[in-house]
Amino acid sequence: MISASAEGIRTIFISLVVNVVLCVTKVSVGVFARSHALVADGIHSLVDLASDIAAMIGLRIAHLPKDDDHPYGHHRISTLATLLISSIVLAFCVGLAWHSVTSLVVGSLETSPPDMAAAWVAGGALIIKEVFYRYARRQAERLGSRLLMANAIDHRADAVASLLALVAVVVSRFYPSLAGLDQVMGLVLAGWLGSEGVRLFRDACQHLVDQAPDEAVLKDLSEHILAVPGVRGFHAFRARHLGDRLEVDFHLQVDATCTVADGHAIAGRVKAEIRATHPEVVSILVHVEPNEPQHLKSEGHSGIK
Incomplete structure (x- = not known):
C-alpha cells in the first residue's frame, strides 16, 4: 500500500512536470503571438514550479520518523512549506x-492584437489546470493535507489565469479598442489570487500557534472517547495541530475501584478507538484518574459524562 507521504509527493511531482511544460509553452507562444496576458500566465506557471518544489520538500521532511533532535516528529515542516x-x-x-x-498608467499596450495561437494555448491550459485542481483537491481531502490543498488552490489560480488570458486574447483580437483589458484582467487575477494567498497564510500562522481543530472534530473525538467501555468521563481535553496532523491530551475518568492495570487497559482501548476513527491524530497523551467527585472537585473539574 502506498503511504500518504508517497501519494502526496507523487501528486505534486505530476503537477511539477505539467507546470514545466505549460510554463515553456505559454511564455514562448505568448512572445510569438504578442500576448501580454499569456506571458504573465506563463510566469505564474513558473511561480507554481517554485511552489511545487517547496511542497515536495515539505511533504518529504514532514513524514520523516521521530529522532533524538525531533522527539515530536517533523509534522510542522508542512505548515512552514504552506507559509x-x-x-x-x-x-x-x-x-x-x-x-x-x-x-495602464504609462500606456505600454500592444499596438497590434495578439495571434489566435495564444487563445488556443490558454484554452488548453485552462482545461488541463482545472482537471489537475479537481484531482489535487480530491487527494488533499482524502489525505487530510493542507499542503496539498495549497497546491490544489495553485492549480485553480492557474486555471483562472488561463481563463483571463483567453478572454483578453479573444477580446483584444476582435475588439482592438479594448486592448487595455489585458492589464485589467491582470488586476482581477491579482486580487482574487491574493485573497486565497492571505487565507492560506493566515491558516498556517494559526496552526503554528497551536490553534485547536474545528468544533466538529472535537465533538466527534469526545463521542468516541465516551463510547469505550469502562470510561466514566473525561476532562482537561486539549487538541492542537501538528502540521496536517493532530495531537490530543486529556484526563480519563475510570471507576475508583479499577486497578492500575485495568485503568491502563481502558486508556489503551481509548487510544485505539481514536486512532481507528481519526487517523490524523498522531500523538495521544492520556492521564487516568478515579471517577470520584471529591477528586474532581479538588482539581476544579466536574468531568464530562
Missing part, C-alpha cells in the same frame, strides 16, 4: 498588480 507557498503566491500577486497598473 512559503502562500508567500510566493502573495509576492506574485503584488508584482502582477504593480505591472498591470503601471502598464
